[in-house]
Amino acid sequence: MFKKVIIAEDFEEFNLAIKQTLNDFNIVNFQHAKYCDDAFLKIRKAIQDNEPYDLLISDLSFKKDHREVKIGSGDELIQKVRELQPDIKIIAYSIEDKSVRIKSLFEDSEINAFVLKGRNSIEELKKALTIISSSDQRFISPEVASALQEKGNYEIDDVDIKILKYLSAGTSQDEIIEIFKSSDIKPNSKSAMEKRLAKLKDFFKANNTIHLVSITKDMGII
Numbered sequence: 001m002f003k004k005v006i007i008a009e010d011f012e013e014f015n016l017a018i019k020q021t022l023n024d025f026n027i028v029n030f031q032h033a034k035y036c037d038d039a040f041l042k043i044r045k046a047i048q049d050n051e052p053y054d055l056l057i058s059d060l061s062f063k064k065d066h067r068e069v070k071i072g073s074g075d076e077l078i079q080k081v082r083e084l085q086p087d088i089k090i091i092a093y094s095i096e097d098k099s100v101r102i103k104s105l106f107e108d109s110e111i112n113a114f115v116l117k118g119r120n121s122i123e124e125l126k127k128a129l130t131i132i133s134s135s136d137q138r139f140i141s142p143e144v145a146s147a148l149q150e151k152g153n154y155e156i157d158d159v160d161i162k163i164l165k166y167l168s169a170g171t172s173q174d175e176i177i178e179i180f181k182s183s184d185i186k187p188n189s190k191s192a193m194e195k196r197l198a199k200l201k202d203f204f205k206a207n208n209t210i211h212l213v214s215i216t217k218d219m220g221i222i
Contacts, residue, residue, distance in 0.1 A: 001133050002089070004051070005030040008039035008058040008077055009093070014117065018057055018093070021125050036062060036071035043081055043088075053088060055133075056081055057125075060094040060101075075101070078109045089132050091115060093125065097144050106138065106148060113220075116141035127220045139220040156221075159185065160200060163193075164222045168213045173197070 005027055009015045015032055022030050033039035039058070046052050060074035071077050078090055091113040092105050105111045113128035115121055120141075128139040140148060146156045162185070166176045173193060180188035187193050197209065206212035216222050 001025055002027055002055040002129070003029060004046070004053045005055045005057065006039055006042055006046075006053045007032045008036055008056065008074060010034045010059065010062045014059070014093070017122055018125070021122055021129070024126070025129060034062075035067065035069055036074065036077040037069050040071055040077060040080055040084075044084060047085060052085060055089045055091070057091045057093055060092060060096050075105065075109070078105065078111060082109050089113075091125070091128055091132070091139075093117060093121070099144070099146065102140070102144055103148060106140075111138075113139035114141060114144065115139070116143050118143070124220065131218060131220060135218070137218040142221045145219070145221050156200075156203070159187075160196070161222065163196065164200070164213065164216050167209060168217060168222050 002025075005022060007015060007018050007030060009018065009032065019030065019032070022028075031042060033042060036058075039056070043053055043056070056078070058074040058077055062073060064072075071080065074092065074094065078092065081088060082090065090109070090111045092102075092111050093115045095117045096102065097116060102114055105114060112132040115125045115128050124139075124141050131137050131139045142161060163176060166179070171179070174190075177188055177190060177193055180186070187196055197212075200206070201208070201212050204212055204215045206215055213222075
């Protein structure tokens with residue numbers, strides 16, 4: 001688990017929630033910055049002192065006030081920190097749900113996780129911390145998971161999430177079809193279900209159904 005964390009967040013209620021989550025993981029060495037400039041300076045100084053942070057949790061949008069800043073957004077902060085300290089793990093924690101912006105963070109800034117602020121954000125933040133602290137797997141909140149798709153590829157929807165959750169619980173394909181029929185959820189035919197599963201396996205590059213469930217669990221989608 002992480003030993004030293006810095007939080008870049010300008011709203012106190014979210015900052016307190018993140019701090020409580022870190023405490024739940026017995027992470028006590030953390031600092032907070034309300035401005036991206038301050039967060040960057042702290043990270044740079046920690047490197048100079050040979051006591052670097054191993055995790056940055058950053059919002060993307062920061063409200064402007066009287067203070068003049070050089071780094072105005074979390075996107076810019078994340079990019080600069082990645083260049084300064086390539087091995088640091090980074091979690092973007094934001095209300096942003098635009099696919100292009102999220103995909104850019106993963107591809108260009110190589111963030112390790114994206115947690116969407118919302119009703120389930122604390123549980124998802126806990127999942128993200130667990131996954132990225134112990135592996136090179138990425139995490140993304142299920143609501144915005146389709147942001148990682150290639151252009152023109154399959155888009156994950158709520159039905160896909162239902163199917164994956166049933167599969168992870170050990171429910172057979174035929175049983176899922178019967179459940180969907182009784183609830184009037186489509187696809188509820190054998191051929192349509194097989195096509196949907198084939199697309200999911202292709203999308204996640206899974207060798208089989210067990211591998212598919214494993215990958216989506218690791219990504220925090222289910």
